[in-house]
């Protein structure tokens with residue numbers, strides 16, 4: 001099996017319902033390596049870029065609001081990269097189908113997902129679907145130095161922008 005990387009997001013419903021531990025335990029069954037992890041405040045721009053393939057769907061606005069945490073009073077998600085043999089297939093199989101009502105009942109989405117009265121699939125996690133999506137999404141959510149292996153080619157840039165530092 002091919003070595004792959006996949007972006008996993010624990011979405012705001014997963015965080016609000018304290019499911020992080022359960023989800024990470026389930027994902028540990030894959031024996032894949034976590035090569036990056038962080039909490040991220042999700043801006044509208046980030047959510048719209050992440051879900052750009054859905055921009056013509058009637059539920060696009062709701063899906064942005066969902067990822068931005070507006071339905072769960074917390075503007076954050078946990079972003080992780082899992083890496084190893086068949087990472088995408090293994091993680092997607094554990095996550096289950098996009099529609100939580102169609103997801104295998106033992107999968108993460110089948111166990112914890114729901115469809116809201118607004119019709120949004122609150123399905124707890126995101127998992128990249130194919131290697132090309134994984135590359136685009138990983139580059140959107142992470143900087144190269146936040147990942148402890150070299151997943152994709154990089155270049156060196158000199159930046160002189162202000163940033164906060166510890167006192």
Ligand SMILES: Nc1ncnc2c1ncn2[C@@H]1O[C@H](COP(=O)(O)OP(=O)(O)OP(=O)(O)O)[C@@H](O)[C@H]1O
Pocket residue numbers: 054059063097098119120121122123125126127128129
């Ligand atoms: N028909 C739908 N009705 C309501 N919400 C939907 C619908 N289809 C997708 N969504 C929401 O949009 C998200 C992205 O949809 P997409 O088609 O990219 O599925 P996915 O790749 O399985 O999900 P994700 O990208 O979150 O892993 C879904 O996770 C879900 O929250």
